[in-house]
Amino acid sequence: MTRIAILGAGALGSLYAYELSKVPSNSCFFIADGDRAKRLKKALPTVNGARLRAEVREPNEGSPADLLIVSLKYHHLQEALASALPFVGEQTTIISVMNGVDSEEIIAARFGQDHVVHCVALGMDALRENGKVHYTTCGRLVIGRPEKGRTDVQEDRDIGKIETVCRGSGIGLEVSDDILKSLWWKFMINIGVNQISAITGASYRFFQDRKSPAHALMNDTMKEVVLVAQKKGIGLDETDIAAWYTVLDSLGPDNKTSMLQDVEAGRKTEVEMFAGILLKLGKEVGLDLPINSFILKTILSIEGVAGK
Structure with missing residues (x-):
């Protein structure tokens, strides 16, 4: 079972939890603490009318995940990364589906560059209103290493892990030579x-x-x-x-x-x-x-x- 931790339960985080949970070998959960954890445990968003098959875990319940997906608003990033610390181990791969060009740098400063695979989320149109998430397309993830040149999926453990996680979901995946x-x-x-x-x-x-x-x-x-x-x-x-x-x-x-x-x-x-x-x-x-x-x-x- 591949353990997927998601930091951020907004429209995009909910979309990825919903899609990745379609894969039987994936187990998804949200990271949250304090009042936000209480709210999410009480009622996770619905996605396209269906209930999310995901748990909510607080830092004191943490153990290393296989993959951490960071899906936050920019102004929440620094503070929220502290709550993710118990979920990051030596073998944890991290991707950010956030907008902008510097979230990977901020995440790497906290957890180390070796954990981080650069990622771009494209083509999704998720909308969240009143605890309900709706989308017509979940788009694709473009991933790669910042060094220019072809990335070998077979030789890069982290890239291969992401490819395996997405296989069988509705999320497209592309490996970029110029991420x-x-x-x-x-x-x-x-x-x-x-x-x-x-x-x-x-x-x-x-x-x-x-x-x-x-x-x-x-x-x-x-x-x-x-x-x-x-x-x-x-x-x-x-x-x-x-x-x-x-x-x-x-x-x-x-x-x-x-x-x-x-x-x-x-x-x-x-x-x-x-x-x-x-x-x-x-x-x-x-x-x-x-x-x-x-x-x-x-x-x-x-x-x-x-x-x-």
Whole structure:
């Protein structure tokens, strides 16, 4: 039995627990402590109308898992990693399905780089409202090592473990020879669609319409990411923006980004991880990024009005 610990029981964490639990050899559980553990033990989210087949374990119930999936909001990461410590042993593999480009670095600083496989979660459209998670597609995971070059699934124990865990679930898996470009590509997408949806209230339908102002604004915002990536030696260019449209068109038109869900629920967003980090990186390479500068101020203002 492969023991899979999931840190974060939001829309994405619930989706992965649901899909991976379909595999008979997988045993999934959520890590939580304090009041959150009590709430989850009382009632886990339902997923597409079905009950989750997963337990909730607190740190004092911890023993090393085979795989740890980190699925948290950025502002919860540092604090929550402490609760995962009892679940990480010498043979534990860790992946982050979080957005952004620096969660692996933060996790590696706590547990060691040898445990961490870089991962990008793509193409899912999970929505959580009132304790219910719904999705039409669970997308795929792109994994790899940060050193460029082909990763051998047979020789890399951690990569092989992830492949085995996902086999038989609905989750697609791809091994990337350039995972850093894949991470930046996802970063670019989130900076475009997540942030613009948070400001405009637009569902995916408006971004799928190539003639809409929301689509144009998404593109312009992503172009600033491409500029920074190229300065950092990451091989993104504007053709990678067009490559996103295939994934975008597969998403439920009326579904919403996670950042828009946060705004509508009055929760704190991840704008510091998106525009905030991009502006910091842009400054390091001497670039002015006016669109993302405006977006950061705007979303922080929205949060301020909501009292977050």
